Amino acid sequence: MIDLKKIPKIELHVHLDGSLNIDKISEITKEDKKVLEEKMTAGEKLSSLKDYLDKFDYAVSLLQIPDLIRKLASSLREDLIKDNVIYAEVRYAPLKHISYISMDEFIDIVYEELNKDKKLKVKLILCMMRNDSKLNNMKVINLAKKHLKKEVVGIDLAGDEDSYPTKDFKDLFDYANELKIPITIHSGESTNYKEVEAALNMHAKRIGHGIRSIDNFDLINKLKDNNILLELCPTSNVQTNSVDIYKNHPIKLFSLLGVTYSINTDNRLVSEIDLSREYKKLIDNRLVTIEGIIKSNLNAIKYSFLTEEEKVTLFKKYNDLLREM
C-alpha cells in the first residue's frame, strides 16, 4: 500500500478559521484540549450546516490580534506541510477579523506566515458572507481587486445557503466578474441542485461542494460543457448531514459521469481531518482509487486560480515530487 502521506497534494478549499491547530490553541489559551474539541469540532455528525458553521465562532474570536494571528496561521502552515500539501488556496471572510487591525494588515500577516516555508505556496480566497449586507460584501470584492494576483487569487460566497439563496448575490458577482476576479461559490451543499445552477449563472469557475448536482443530469452536462470543477469535501458533507453516511458520498458517481473535481478538507480542525486521512477513507470505502487521487490533484492544479505560467511551474514541481515517491 502506497503511503498516502507522501502523495504531493494541492488543496483548493480550506478555511483558515476552521483549520487551526488545536494543540496550538490549547497552548496559547491554556484551555483544556477536550473542552476546545467540544467547542470547535463537529464530531461524527451534526444536524445541519448551520450547526457546523457555529463551530467557527471561537477561532474567529482568536484571529483578531496580530501576534495570535501569526501563531495560528503558522500552525496551519505546519499542518499543511506535514500533510505534504505543496499548494493551497486558503479562504476566509475578511470582515470577521477587523476588531484591532485593518483588512489589508490581516492579509499581509496571514499571507506572510503561510508562505514562510519554501515547501508550501499559499494564495488567498476572500469570502463574502451570505448573511452580510451588500455594502459589506462589496468591500470584500474591492479588497480582492486591490490584492489580486499578489496575495489574493479569487472570491467566494460562504455561509448558510438554506436561509440566503445564491440568486440574491447576482449583482455582486456581476461586479466581481467585471473586475476579472476569479469566482468560486459554495452551493448545492445542503440545499438542492438549483443552487448550483444559480452559481453557474454568476460566472463561477469552481463550485464549493456542489454535491446536489448529482440530482440533475442536465446540470451534470452543464458542469462538463462549461469546464467547471467541484471542490469536494466528503468528511465535511457527512458532518453537516448533507450526505447520510460516508460510503454514500456521490464522488464515485461524479468520476463515472466524467465530472471534474478536486478533493479537499474544508476545515481541518472543525472536521478533524487532513488530506492523507481523507484519501484513506475514500480508498477504504472504494470511492476513489490512487489514480483517481492523483488525477484530482492534477485537476486542482489545472483549475487553481494561479496564472497559466504559475500553473506550469506547479505542475512540473508536482510531477517531480510524484516521480521521487
Ligand SMILES: [Zn+2]
Ligand atoms: Zn467550505
